[in-house]
Amino acid sequence: MKRWLFTTVAALALVGLAQQAPGAHPGRLVVADAKDGSLKVLDLETAQVVGTFSTPGPANVYPVTGTPYVFAVHREANRVSVVYSGLRLEDHGDHKDLLLEKPYVFATLNTGPKPTHYFNHGHHVAIFNDGDGTVAVFDTRKLGVVADFRDYATGAPDHGAPVVMGDALLSGSLNRGVVEVYTLAGRKVLEFPGCPRLHGEAVAGNTAAFGCDDGVLLLERRGNGFAARKLAEPAGSPANARVGTLVAHEAHPFFIGNFGQGLARLDARFTPYPLPANPVRFAFSADGRYLVVLTADGHLHVLEPADGRVLRSLGVVGPVAAGGEGAVRPSLAVGTGHAYVADPQKGVVLEVELANLQVRRSFEVGGTPGSLALVRLEGVRH
Known part of the structure; x- marks a missing residue:
């Protein structure tokens, strides 16, 4: 009887901890190639590409807030793709489980x-x-x-x-x-x-x-x-x-x-x-704490949103040429603690920690990465 009681209490304690601790999965990054139009889904926990899809053409990709989906807008091909990232929340009443699944293209639309x-x-x-x-x-x-x-x-x-x-x-x-x-x-x-x-x-x-x-x-x-x-x-x-x-x-x-x-x-x-060079991309961090800016001199800057003070700066890519026919500019996606910068010249995506502005990882995605969308959902992982 005592053994049964101990096991039950321990199990309940583990469930309680699982319910209180949000999932630590860093999310998935959808990378759109600016030349061949392919889409890659990069799992940021394993650093592996977990899905690669051909599409109607090059696209700009955008996350849909609070969902596992990304829209890929193929302007020149007159199409829009809806991509399922493979992150899913399963509702359990008092908490939601985070499930990891295979990504896929849910729909391609005109x-x-x-x-x-x-x-x-x-x-x-x-x-x-x-x-x-x-x-x-x-x-x-x-x-x-x-x-x-x-x-x-x-x-x-x-x-x-x-x-x-x-x-x-x-x-x-x-x-x-x-x-x-x-x-x-x-x-x-x-x-x-x-x-x-x-x-x-x-x-x-x-x-x-x-x-x-x-x-x-x-x-x-x-x-x-x-x-x-x-x-x-x-x-x-x-x-x-x-x-x-x-x-x-x-x-x-x-x-x-x-x-x-x-x-x-x-x-x-x-x-x-004012900034040291023209802004190329900019976004708030997911929690709103920082304003993150990529400028034309290839530097990434972390700003205080309320007054524009530059808190930290780091060179991450080469100088960005003015937009012209066929030019592909670096792209930016920002989470809570990290920013992701796509370098189309080198075929890599850099992960930069915002707290100290250091490059933590470099993902070799190949091709010409031209647009990024970050998907992250909070849930319990068992």
Whole structure:
């Protein structure tokens, strides 16, 4: 009897520990080759490629927040692929188990001609199709069951920037310099002009931001509508500086955008963050603690998000040439404690620890790695 009691108590203690300790699996990295269009899934625990897939063509890859899926957007092939990373959470009521499975391509879709800008927020993914001006909107809760989407027509081909906020679709237009607001039933309800050469979008809280040639357009959700506010560039800004890419994180009440040879914090004011060279890629760490920037001189920088102070810098790749026909630029994916930099010239992906900015591992993936997407899920591992 005593032996049975000891075994039972020990088992219960182990279950309790398993439930309290989150899975330590570092995640999987989807690597898109910029030349042959292949996709590789790299397991960051074993450092092994656990899946390789041929696709319709070269792609930019993007993780879907809170899911095991990655979208691969093949602009020139007019296709979108949905890739299952092989990480799966199994619900057990008071905890979720993390299971490791074989990755696969869940679906390859025709969302429209020239799919380009990708946006993910909440339970939606939106992809703007430059070729006809339509926006494809997915409900991410359905991924793994179906890969259907709804089309929204904006009227004309363009280079667009889509945002989904709750029950509203905001569609920004580069050529027309406007943001149009649609209900998810497809009815156009509002239009906001005054954003010339609109490019780039992000959401922070109840506000959406769009980059303009002369500043940033902010649309704040108020009840069933939106209120617009324009942040103008500071006086004396360089003529060729503009915000064209935006990022945000729920831990911070502001946006970060590129701006000439540096970045800018965007909230009630437009505050430039100077850098040693032009930013090529930038992102928040997954926990929002750091702002991580890859600059054109090949250096990786860790910044304090609130004030732009450069905390650490490290050379990781060679100087990045200006974009041109066939040029492949290094890519960046950022987790909580590590950043991953793809070097297309050497066919490697570097793992850089953010706390001390040291290269911890180098993964020989071969080919021309051109885009990265990191998938990591928290769960119990038995």
